[in-house]
Amino acid sequence: MPKGLLISAPASGTGKTTVTLGLLAALRAQGVAVQPFKSGPDYIDPAFHSAASGRASFNLDSWAMPQSLLFDLRAQAEGAELILAEGSMGLFDGVSQPGETGSGASADIATLMGWPVVLVIDVSGQAQSAAAVALGFAKLRPDLPFAGVVLNRVASPRHEALVRAGMEAAGITVFGALPRNPDITLPERHLGLVQAEENPELAAMLDRAAQFISTHLDIAALVAASASAPAPSLPQPQTPPPGQRIALARDTAFSFVYPHLIAGWRAGGATILPFSPLADEGPDDSAHCCWLPGGYPELHAGKLASAAVFRRKIRAFAQTRPVHGECGGYMAMGAALVDKDGTRHEMAGLLGLVTSYEKRKMHLGYRHATLAHPIPGHAPGTKLRGHEFHYSTILEQPDAPLAETRDATGATVPETGSLRRNPQGGMATGTYFHLIGHAT
Template sequence: MEVLAPGLIVSAARSGAGKTVVTAGLQRAFARAGVAVAGVKCGPDYIDPAFHAAATGRASVNLDGFALAPPVLAGLAAEAARRASLIIGEGAMGLYDGLATPTRSGSSASVARALGWPVLLVLDASGAAQSVAAVALGLARMPDAPRIAGAIANRVASDRHRRMVEAGFAATGIPVLGMIPTDPRLALPSRHLGLVQASETAELAARLDGFADVVEAHCDLHAIRAAAATTADAPLQPTTIRPPGQRIALAQDAAFAFMYPHLLDAWHREGAEILPFSPLADEAPREDCDACWLPGGYPELNAGKLASNVRFLKGLRHFAETRPVHGECGGYMVLGRALTDAAGTVHAMAGLLPVETSFAARKLHLGYRRATWTDTMPFADAGARCWGHEYHHATICGGEPGSLAAMTDGEANVLPPAGHRRGFVTGTFFHVIG
């Protein structure tokens, strides 16, 4: 049997502890040392994997413990491990945070247990000392805890602070694999959906090298690599979302960036060809395509430009007369009649779906979702159920009621029907994962 690359997951007690920066720093440090390192991300996230890819030079994949069945999860992890010699994964939120359900909670701990990978804790030491070790010990002693490989204390203020943190860990038996001082280089800009996208981050390569410099100086890279556990071999599984066409025009730029790589990979394996185009550059979907997909992203930050890009809008409308077009979240908003930006300015959109959305009347919509499609579409049959999530601040401020899918949240609580269909055009705020 093939021996696959070992992996571990960087996690924390809560969001904001520095997981992404430390993960990217570790990935970059190993890559600079000549290690074929790859990233993975637990949970539904589009932004962090792009930083992993920039740090490692290899695509990162999402391993979602809620939306992906265990065989699918195992197959994706094994495929990532076939393409690298070390996997440095990143958790979501806190280690045990997820749905309050006994199965498919989606937590980083559940993914680590399912894959047999240990967890490397990143703990914020600001405002605490010996108590940092107590937090680590509590995480390690939770029922059904994954194996804790060790801990990195982040934001250590001084040598005295470091000694106090070390004294706490000496009583726990949990290895301290790093003590990272407070450093202005360990920062990334953010906005309403999280970090600013990697593609929009100024001087990204220099930032990543700065992360790696700090990590190399203050972490035991040899011990961290040695702590990773071998990945079990497993075959890739088919996706629940079939390709919407054989030649798929995919909107891809700063306004349309939120597409899960494992879905595109699955479509490629089924023989589909993906042909990107940029609405922000006023490009239309190619005429030689037989389907168009508008992913989520940040159309609300680019509404004025999109509304003025006549070639894009005219080409999209022409395409939709004869071929299927689907929009997820931001793509759904652009397919609608109008989008109101944060300043309250109303921008006309494609007008292909009877919905109007607003980023001025903001409300956070966040969580796992199960969608049961009410009609057959190119990518799914009527009655088929898909797993995914919703994450946006926009609201529906006008239009007709939607009924493209019956919806529940991650705990099976019934939600109102969502999404619209008009002719060949469909769309919803729901992001498909599996």
């Protein structure tokens, strides 16, 4: 198994994604096979990792995933020469009550996997004081492997020299210093970065990032600092597919599905049959079930409302077979979606759900759901782990609740999901939370 590093930071917005992408692209340009991972529940960053590295990136989540699944996913690095994982938020940021393996913090993943942490520190507005930040992060958890720091947003050579002096006095290794560089800024929208597949300038940006990182960081020293812990002997995790032939909505409106779920379904013998609602396509009639992932239906509500073939075919499909939607897919299965301007758009009508973006409210956090009714691949009573992240609000939800849902603290969450059964044996189900896995 190759050695690895985890790129993290004291907080969000400090530049760890830029460093990760630049390193992935620079190492790939050098002919090094690098396996990327993303700590935490994030759909968007892994697609950028894959574009930069040429290898599929997988999420690792210590709150939602048991150790068996985490180490099974690490095995995706077979054949690579180095592992590079990107953290989420701040290094130690997680929930107050641990889940399957930890709190969801990136530090949990680094410690479990034995990947030394490279901390990206925004040093703007400080000099030697940055060493106190680095030292605190290096020492807070004695079991955490810590490699050193990358200095970001350095104002001048004099500024860099002062920061380096503080780090040297504290015994902290500095792998390089990055000046501000607006040429590699990635565009954002309300759920994070604009998706990789929607960015026509992505290849050029990755080239610039690779050159930027190669110029300012000691890549050889970073690679030399990598390490890895041996995998314990654990039972193989099981990811039951929702059906043997799965019609999967897949386009820029429906793209938020975890790679480990797709890989698990395929390992279970399932065949994935992608289709595009935005191209007015319906689910393949040979499929046993249909799955609508999350994404951005609110940005394409008018086009979805005019997709008559999609609506007709998915309604017919749901008469005799199960259809399940997550977040954006759930909203698209509803009766209507109200966009940010207050315009109401007709959706598929498999459920009575009506959602709105006219008054935005953030819903964010881990979710632990106990199913009251089945969804494809999971029986009633199954305990599922996932997360919720959206800005829409529910105006109408007339159907039966699908699950009892709680947050990471155990508090009840009102978004229970919905269920509607059809007389011919079909069933429509949906949830606001994105499935990561089932609880052990």
